[in-house]
Amino acid sequence: MNLNNATITELHKLLTDKAISATELTQHFLSRIAENDSEINSFITITPEVAIEEAKAADLVLAKGQHTMLTGIPMAHKDIFCIEDIRTTAGSKMLANFIAPYTSTCIEKLRHAGTVTLGKTNMDEFAMGSSNESSYFGPVHNPWDKTKVPGGSSGGSAASLAACLCVASTGTDTGGSIRQPASMCGLTGLKPTYGRISRWGMIAFASSLDQAGCFTRTAEDAAILLEHMAGHDSKDSTSLNLAVPEFTAALSEPLAGLKVGICSDYFKEGLEPEVENLVMDGIKELAKMGAEVVEIELPHTKFSLSAYYVIAPAECSANLSRYDGVRYGYRCKDPENLEDLYKRSRSEGFGSEVKKRIMVGAFALSAGYYDAYYRKAQQLRRLIKNDFVSAFEQVDVIVGPTAPGTAFPLGAKTNDPVSMYLQDIYTIAASLAGVPAISIPVGLSKGMPVGLQLIGNYLEEAKLLRVAHQFQQQTNWHQQQPQSNLL
Amino acid sequence: MNIPTGWQIDIGLEIHAQLNTKSKIFSGASTLFGSEPNSQASAVDLALPGVLPVVNEAVYAKAVRFGLGVSADISRVSAFDRKNYFYPDLPKGYQITQMDLPIVSGGHIDILLEDSTEKRIRITRAHLEEDAGKSLHEAFDRYTGIDLNRAGTPLLEIVSEPDIKSAFEAVAYARKIHQLVTYLNICDGDMSQGSLRFDANVSVRREDSDTLGVRTETKNLNSFRFLERAIYYETVRQIDRLEAGRSVAQETRLYDHNKDETRPMRSKETATDYRYFPEPDLLPVIITDETIAKIKAEMPELPTQRQQRFIEDFNLAATDAALLANDRNLADYFEATIKNSQDPILSANWIKVELLGHLNRDAVSITDSPVSAIQLGDLVALIQAGTISGKIAKDVFAALWTGETSSAATYIEQHDLHQLSDPSALEPLIFDILKANPKQLEQLRSGKDKLMGFFVGQVMKQTQGKANPQEVNNIIKRLLQETV
Amino acid sequence: MITKQELGVLGDLAQLSLDPESRDSTLRAINEVLELVAIMNTAECEGVKPLAHPLEAEQLLRSDKVTEVNQVAKFSQAAPLFKEGLYLVPKVIE
Known part of the structure; x- marks a missing residue:
């Protein structure tokens, strides 16, 4: 069998059947990274020694039969998760040499479950971007077409999986940073309910929106990963204090009787016609599988983008104040005085997108503007949330496009921030409300992948995963691969 | 210097009381005073990338206790906000504090005035926040050293209304707060360790004016005496300026106890816009009536x-x-x-x-x-x-x-210091002393009672102070009667 | 819309300096974002309580225990300038 695009489930069988060792599997992916990543640039840091050590430990666990579904599975982690003694950069010059002195809860759990750490993946600087072009470590190339972006901010995690450089990868999603790159790279990308996975050790962009999640080849793999990543963490006050459901348990339940909501706001101008067609085909497929399609209203969704571009910058403007060149991170040369230390360290250490958002945030919070901007955005946030609450009284999931188009050429939108922001037009509302959402492949448009977004009610990841899994039983879009992988 | 007449002084105090918890307000690091620099600065206190705060339960219990002690309202829902400014001893670049929903609102404390009458000082609010670290300016020639052991130590900031009208009243109020927080066992009250620090907002106005004057804030006064001196200096300085037809600038000042004067603070002044907003890393704290009743029942x-x-x-x-x-x-x-x-x-x-x-x-x-x-x-x-x-x-x-x-x-x-009370041991000794001083004995007999003291003194001398004076008295009286 | 002067104030608040070449482009970019955001003004929000946390849960409190050990040796390795147990910055005059 081809290891390159095998799923967690498939590899787990090979590992437990002793058809392959975790060490061999890890070596396979390390070689693939060494051979292929120079063209993709999906990794900022590769950790072969750590990986081999973890793989050997996994082999011992497998030999003893004490394994989990994830024992020996090689993963790539977005470089936003702190891992002790490994460089953790958040894609920024500011942290280009920062060796994390502790490990994030989410990665700790995955490691505890036996996964192998191949390395840290490229990302938009501090997760601010939708194309992975704001990374200090250079852009990531989409394996489907290397002249195009992989999406962002978790672009490296998406591209590394699409290029078969790992078996699964972690990401974070603040306004669409998992779902949009999943859509552009032909992957399954899950953003759970806000608070489902601990944020401890995950470098903050916008605290009330940031949520960890994963990229996988199938919804089933996502369910397996989520079971191990989720759970209450006493170190994160905003993490959900609830038991973790068995997300894999209900996957096989058929869709008969399921109510699927569609909202006309998600099919307006700006959506590429071919993307719209593929999404509509996907919805028809769901209907064929027994789901009932219902029209719903999300009247405040049109304000999502505006509210988001106030709230996220406001929170980031404070979250990024700690990068001051004093205790860690980039410090300018020969500062003349304290102000010089601050201003030059921050101006030289941050890229232009980050600086812009910090200033937008400072503006939205400043005296005289707070009520018109920040407070208003938080009021809209409640209305957007209320829309979802009412919608989920009528339907089980909401379906629509993940992104308005397929991957665009590198550099195409770098001078047009607003058109870049529009990339997240369909993903942001779920982030503001804190509800879970998933993007799954729904076809190819001119050879580039298109994603279907499913949004679920609070805590109903199991239902989302079930719909996605059932869809993937009937379609093979998720098994499509970039041509370059087959060379 | 005397305070010129014809002026009304308005003073509001902000008192920062360090709460005597074992661990910090948002991290599990120790709050012990005087440890090696930065040895108690945890990942959270250092604001490492990716860390998050979690609220210490004891901090809340202590704040509620204070609120009950000053007859204030306890907020059933309180929340934290971020106050944004840059300073090297503030690692996150913002302080977590309570702006919109403080835990304690209202309340009052009564102070005793010089004429022994009582005066009520109203308390506006008391809110929880984190202390900053320490900036050490003297340790190096060209650098300021930052010690973050104190960063994250819980503070209760107690804000008064401008009801205080003199330096004397300010000190009386501050002492009363000191007494209360130590009594409630929420603060150790050790001023030498900075456990209680005062910021004084001082303004003056003509006696016939109804509106408060422009105020200055003198920060970080760490003794009752400095509080008194700083207010006195500020009062006189402001009146002098106004009488000379100049104005008072609204500013933050520091008290220099060596020179006994206040001067404008140079740093921390660029950030005049703190851009408060709700702390997204923390959720609102809900306090139930039961919890309050429980704390009330355990009030010292x-x-x-x-x-x-x-x-x-x-x-x-x-x-x-x-x-x-x-x-x-x-x-x-x-x-x-x-x-x-x-x-x-x-x-x-x-x-x-x-x-x-x-x-x-x-x-x-x-x-x-x-x-x-x-x-x-x-x-x-x-x-x-x-x-x-x-x-x-x-x-x-x-x-x-x-x-x-x-x-x-x-x-x-x-040292064999037992009191000698046994008459059989004392009697021979006293008999000998009486015999050895016939002149004084004669006078005593003739009614000069003060000679009694002389003899008791002699006995005490002889016994190195160990004789029981009451017993000695009794024996002398008896011996006098017996030998009559 | 913000002016060049307001941009300077924001730079001071955020401790960011902008070199003259990028000042105009940054100003333009920020104003584009503010324009995008301006659509909010058309929304009716009278009486709506602002939402700070999506889940509206309540804070769990931590018990007052010392759980951290001295890690100054490890943490200080990341520091640009650390001497005699202290993080150093250019001399500050209060």
Whole structure:
């Protein structure tokens, strides 16, 4: 069998059947990274020694039969998760040499479950971007077409999986940073309910929106990963204090009787016609599988983008104040005085997108503007949330496009921030409300992948995963691969 | 300098009380004072990338206790906000504080004025926040060193209304708060360690004016005396400026105790817009009526209640009861003493005269007293039982104070200091002394009672102070009658 | 819309300096974002309580225990300038 695009489930069988060792599997992916990543640039840091050590430990666990579904599975982690003694950069010059002195809860759990750490993946600087072009470590190339972006901010995690450089990868999603790159790279990308996975050790962009999640080849793999990543963490006050459901348990339940909501706001101008067609085909497929399609209203969704571009910058403007060149991170040369230390360290250490958002945030919070901007955005946030609450009284999931188009050429939108922001037009509302959402492949448009977004009610990841899994039983879009992988 | 007449002074105090918890407000690092620099700065306190705060339960319980102690409203829902400004001892670049929904609102405290009347000072609010680290400007020539051990120490910021009208009132109010927070056991009150710090908002206006003048804020006053001096200086400075037709700038100032003056602060002033917003890393804290009732039931006794109890239960004089109850540590010491002595009045006297005398002489605080309450209690019990005389007891106390001994009983044993009360031992000795002083004996017999003192003195001299003076008196009187 | 002068104030608040070449482009970019955001003004929000946390849960409190050990040796390795146990910055005059 081809290891390159095998799923967690498939590899787990090979590992437990002793058809392959975790060490061999890890070596396979390390070689693939060494051979292929120079063209993709999906990794900022590769950790072969750590990986081999973890793989050997996994082999011992497998030999003893004490394994989990994830024992020996090689993963790539977005470089936003702190891992002790490994460089953790958040894609920024500011942290280009920062060796994390502790490990994030989410990665700790995955490691505890036996996964192998191949390395840290490229990302938009501090997760601010939708194309992975704001990374200090250079852009990531989409394996489907290397002249195009992989999406962002978790672009490296998406591209590394699409290029078969790992078996699964972690990401974070603040306004669409998992779902949009999943859509552009032909992957399954899950953003759970806000608070489902601990944020401890995950470098903050916008605290009330940031949520960890994963990229996988199938919804089933996502369910397996989520079971191990989720759970209450006493170190994160905003993490959900609830038991973790068995997300894999209900996957096989058929869709008969399921109510699927569609909202006309998600099919307006700006959506590429071919993307719209593929999404509509996907919805028809769901209907064929027994789901009932219902029209719903999300009247405040049109304000999502505006509210988001106030709230996220406001929170980031404070979250990024700690990068001051004093205790860690980039410090300018020969500062003349304290102000010089601050201003030059921050101006030289941050890229232009980050600086812009910090200033937008400072503006939205400043005296005289707070009520018109920040407070208003938080009021809209409640209305957007209320829309979802009412919608989920009528339907089980909401379906629509993940992104308005397929991957665009590198550099195409770098001078047009607003058109870049529009990339997240369909993903942001779920982030503001804190509800879970998933993007799954729904076809190819001119050879580039298109994603279907499913949004679920609070805590109903199991239902989302079930719909996605059932869809993937009937379609093979998720098994499509970039041509370059087959060379 | 005297304060010119015709002016009204308005003072509001912001008092920062460090809450005496074991761990910090948002991290599990120790709050111990005086450790190696940065040894108690955890990942959270350092604001490492990816860290998150979690609220310490004890901090809330203590803030509620304060609120109940000043008859304030306790917010059932309180929340934290971020206050944004850059300073090297503020690692996150924002301070987590309570802006919109403080835990305590309203309340009041009564102070005693110079003419013995009471005055009520209203408390606006008291909110929880984190302390900053320490900037050490003197350690290096070209650098300021940052020690973040203090960063994240819980603070209760107690804000008063501008009801305070003089430096005297400000000090009276500050002392009352100090007494209250130590009594409530929410703050150790140790000013030398910065456990209680004052910011004074001072403004002046013409006596006939209804509107408050422009105020200055003098920050970080860490003693009652500095508080008094700083307010005095600011008052006179502001009046002088206004009388000279100049204006007062709204600014933050620092008090320089070496020069006894205030001056504008140069740093921290660029960030005049703190851009407060709700802290997204923390959720609102909900306090139920049950929790409040529970904290209320566990409230320690307050100073006035304790003073009353000392009078009623122990028959102490009102002044002694007030003196002892005024300071929680002293009152605790007193109560611990009487556990062993079983004699409240005698114990109170010994604490008042001997113990406080020594503490003042050597500038030692009651909590650091070399003589423990148990030791003093034992000593008082020995006096009470007649084992030693009061005079000898002073020597024993001195030996306890210097550490020459750790037990009064052992010391008395070792130095054979037992009081001589046995008549069969004293009588021959007294008989000899009477015989040896015939002239004085004659005078005593003829009714000159003051000669009694002479003979008692002689006996005490002979016995190195060990004779029981009462017994000596009795024996002399009996001998006089017998030989008549 | 913000002006060049307001941009300078924001730079001071955020401790960011902008070199003259990028000042105009940054100003333009920020104003584009503010324009995008301006659509909010058309929304009716009278009486709506602002939502700070999506889940509206309540804070769990931590018990007052010391759980952290001294890690100054490890943490200080990341520091640009650390001497005699202290993080150093250019001398500050209060």
